[in-house]
Amino acid sequence: MEKNLEFPELLRLIDDRSTAFRAAVAAAPRLDAPVPTCPGWTLSDLVKHLGGGDRFWAAVVGAGPAGAPPAEAAAARAALEVPREREALLAWLAASTQLLLNALREAGPDAGCWAWWSALQTPRTAGGVARHRVQESAVHTYDARLAAGAAQPLPAEVALDGVEEFLFTCVATPSAWPHKPTTFDFHATEGRSWRLTVDGDGARSTRIPAPTAATGEDSDAAGVAVHGTAGELVLYLYDRIPAGSLHVDGDAGLLDLLRAWEPEE
Secondary structure: OOOOOOHHHHHHHHHHHHHHHHHHHHHOOOOOOEOOOOOOOEHHHHHHHHHHHHHHHHHHHHHOOOOOOOHHHHHHHHOOOOOOOHHHHHHHHHHHHHHHHHHHHHHOOOOEOOOOOOOOOOOOEHHHHHHHHHHHHHHHHHHHHHHOOOOOOOOHHHHHHHHHHHHHHHHOEOOOOOOOOEEEEEEEOOOOEEEEEEEOOEEEEEEEOOOOOOOOOOOOOOOEEEEEOHHHHHHHHOOOOOHHHOEEEEOOHHHHHHHHOOOOO
């Protein structure tokens, strides 16, 4: 059973993806280029979003355990203004990422903090924040490269952790599934698979064996199964590519129900 990425690796990947993001912005023809995967946003808006998020989560981690984000951090994010000149904007983003990395290092992986997600499968800790920020940074780097006309797949080590991180953080909830209980399987061609179960007790995910080579399917068939590279699965989960870009077995309509579901918690 593969282990999750260790805390130092998560910090390295946050720095790596921020560096790649800045390189994409530096190479883009213009800062007002539209971002196809973020309708209505320009590349400059995307920089503001990622850097503002880094600063916000740095303050959240630094504040420690709490029932809500620090009021000052929320206010600062709402009133955020960023430089308009490219070099200054990139320097601001680099500083923003460094603030986040410093806060995470100082806190350590087990330090508690506020987080918007249910603690069902992802802890509300600096480690949980770091794991999620890797994925946020990676997906937005994909967005930035796409806007700059040079889209690239997600790095393998990021993508392989990204499917599980999304399911554990963005989907896990104790809120009841409002439809007939079912399961969703996600199979990465790299050899890892996960099952999301939804029912009256909410939603939770677990790792499962990959489909057998003999049948190409798990003997315990899910309501719907999605197959693709880990990177493709992450981009699908973050609504960057459609389900039609992947191989889907079973009731594809269940994917629409999952996308539309808004749990109370």
